[in-house]
Amino acid sequence: MVVVGAGFGGLGVALSLHRAGFRRFTVLERADGVGGVWRDNTYPGAACDVPSSLYSYSFAPNPEWPRRYAAQPDILAYLVRASAVVRDRIRFGADVVAARFGGGRWRVELADGRSVGADVLVSAVGQLSRPLVPRISGVERFEGPVFHSARWDHAVDLRGRRVAVVGTGASAVQFVPAIQPRARAVTVFQRTAPHVLPKPDAVRRGAARPVASRAARFGTWLAGEALTALLTSGPVGRGVVAGLAAAHRRIRVPDRDLRARVRPTTRAGCKRVLFSNDWYPALRAPNVELVTEPIAEVTAYGVRTRDGREHRADVLVWGTGFAVADFALPRVTGRDGADLAEVWAGRPRAHLGMCVPGFPNLFLVYGPNTNLGGNSVLTMIEAQCRYVVAAVRHLAATGAASLEVRADVAERFDARLRDRLAGGVWAGCSSWYRTRDGSITTNWPGLTWEYLRRTRRLRLADHLVRAEG
Numbered sequence: 001m002v003v004v005g006a007g008f009g010g011l012g013v014a015l016s017l018h019r020a021g022f023r024r025f026t027v028l029e030r031a032d033g034v035g036g037v038w039r040d041n042t043y044p045g046a047a048c049d050v051p052s053s054l055y056s057y058s059f060a061p062n063p064e065w066p067r068r069y070a071a072q073p074d075i076l077a078y079l080v081r082a083s084a085v086v087r088d089r090i091r092f093g094a095d096v097v098a099a100r101f102g103g104g105r106w107r108v109e110l111a112d113g114r115s116v117g118a119d120v121l122v123s124a125v126g127q128l129s130r131p132l133v134p135r136i137s138g139v140e141r142f143e144g145p146v147f148h149s150a151r152w153d154h155a156v157d158l159r160g161r162r163v164a165v166v167g168t169g170a171s172a173v174q175f176v177p178a179i180q181p182r183a184r185a186v187t188v189f190q191r192t193a194p195h196v197l198p199k200p201d202a203v204r205r206g207a208a209r210p211v212a213s214r215a216a217r218f219g220t221w222l223a224g225e226a227l228t229a230l231l232t233s234g235p236v237g238r239g240v241v242a243g244l245a246a247a248h249r250r251i252r253v254p255d256r257d258l259r260a261r262v263r264p265t266t267r268a269g270c271k272r273v274l275f276s277n278d279w280y281p282a283l284r285a286p287n288v289e290l291v292t293e294p295i296a297e298v299t300a301y302g303v304r305t306r307d308g309r310e311h312r313a314d315v316l317v318w319g320t321g322f323a324v325a326d327f328a329l330p331r332v333t334g335r336d337g338a339d340l341a342e343v344w345a346g347r348p349r350a351h352l353g354m355c356v357p358g359f360p361n362l363f364l365v366y367g368p369n370t371n372l373g374g375n376s377v378l379t380m381i382e383a384q385c386r387y388v389v390a391a392v393r394h395l396a397a398t399g400a401a402s403l404e405v406r407a408d409v410a411e412r413f414d415a416r417l418r419d420r421l422a423g424g425v426w427a428g429c430s431s432w433y434r435t436r437d438g439s440i441t442t443n444w445p446g447l448t449w450e451y452l453r454r455t456r457r458l459r460l461a462d463h464l465v466r467a468e469g
């Protein structure tokens with residue numbers, strides 16, 4: 001068995017297999033450490049925005065989270081610790097470039113020319129691993145350091161420097177307050193103002209007992225479901241969220257002019273609703289300027305906006321998010337030579353976000369339409385881990401060679417999903433949730449509860465079970 005990726009997804013699968021008694025699996029990871037996005041996003045202030053009790057595996061609770069919303073170093077340390085038991089199953093520096101099914105098995109090819117055989121292949125390559133840098137003319141002329149928040153250059157000392165930050169999404173909302181006290185000046189370029197809610201963060205006093213952790217987990221899951229319900233239910237629910245965000249702005253931004261500029265122009269839920277107590281205070285700081293005029297170009301000494309003004313800067317930081325990954329390995333060839341990219345034709349889709357007809361024994365983790373706008377992605381990932389283990393168990397118990405989702409089942413699932421998404425909050429919005437042609441390939445349209453129910457057991461009737469490859 002081969003699992004590709006050692007982020008929360010791949011490690012979750014490996015740990016679940018290990019807990020179920022399976023030992024014959026290998027995790028292939030192209031980087032030199034575990035953690036996925038939590039290894040790569042080391043920007044100042046990086047933290048999760050769902051409570052830590054829910055942003056950790058249910059089977060490996062951490063009663064010692066130092067904060068209610070853990071910071072990146074704590075999340076990474078947790079993942080390293082939690083995955084120690086499968087550490088010897090992980091091959092680092094293994095960049096998978098292709099996988100091909102033939103003769104009843106997968107052959108997984110690495111960039112260095114080597115290959116690995118597998119009966120079952122799990123692709124857990126993440127959705128948010130490719131930093132997105134906008135095409136703005138003149139960037140190459142800029143004389144200072146330029147980097148993306150997901151590849152933070154810690155060698156650049158920001159003390160006393162003028163920093164230009166492009167973007168006001170989830171990462172910028174975290175790192176701008178963290179760098180503002182040390183920078184001489186921070187100029188933040190905003191295209192779309194986010195809806196920001198207060199973050200009920202707190203430093204933990206003492207470790208909670210496991211039972212308290214379980215209760216906390218359930219409570220935070222319910223709160224996440226409630227937020228998701230508000231965002232996905234219709235205009236009334238979204239109005240409640242927008243109202244709460246507006247009240248937060250009124251309290252935190254007394255200055256009317258600034259308040260007008262941070263007022264979102266998109267519906268609540270179009271993009272991820274953000275949580276922060278220090279974003280607005282940072283924007284109010286005397287050394288911070290929020291610029292809403294569109295960017296025209298980057299110059300040698302700063303950023304020029306369309307009104308002709310040049311905003312001088314010594315360092316340029318992209319807080320511009322990610323190009324959503326393709327949900328699977330670079331090149332996947334299934335039964336009868338079917339090419340996954342061609343099958344998808346620009347619209348990634350999979351039954352329950354995991355299984356694709358024509359691709360036996362292939363499971364995608366955090367695959368198409370399994371991202372969430374209001375709850376912990378780990379809820380979805382864990383459901384997928386359980387599903388993969390159930391499939392592997394079935395193969396092992398029956399001696400069957402492969403499972404492959406039936407085309408009619410996958411098509412019905414997809415059609416129903418499209419219907420629901422078409423009437424949902426993300427239709428008609430412009431965000432990373434949608435592909436260029438407008439398809440919503442990232443998000444799950446309902447509550448996680450529904451997904452948990454639908455993936456609770458492996459429905460054999462949904463699959464073709466073959467005795468031989």
Ligand SMILES: Cc1cc2nc3c(=O)[nH]c(=O)nc-3n(C[C@H](O)[C@H](O)[C@H](O)COP(=O)(O)OP(=O)(O)OC[C@H]3O[C@@H](n4cnc5c(N)ncnc54)[C@H](O)[C@@H]3O)c2cc1C
Binds near residue numbers: 004050
């Ligand atoms: C800054 C940031 C903050 C976030 N905060 C939250 C949050 O608060 N709550 C929440 O629910 N979600 C959050 N997310 C979403 C997050 O992506 C998921 O929660 C989760 O961490 C995804 O885990 P993953 O294993 O699927 O993907 P990743 O963490 O991206 O891991 C994928 C791994 O696969 C490896 N890989 C990729 N391609 C290959 C290949 N070809 N060969 C070998 N290895 C490969 C990568 O190197 C990486 O290690 C956040 C994301 C980011 C970027």
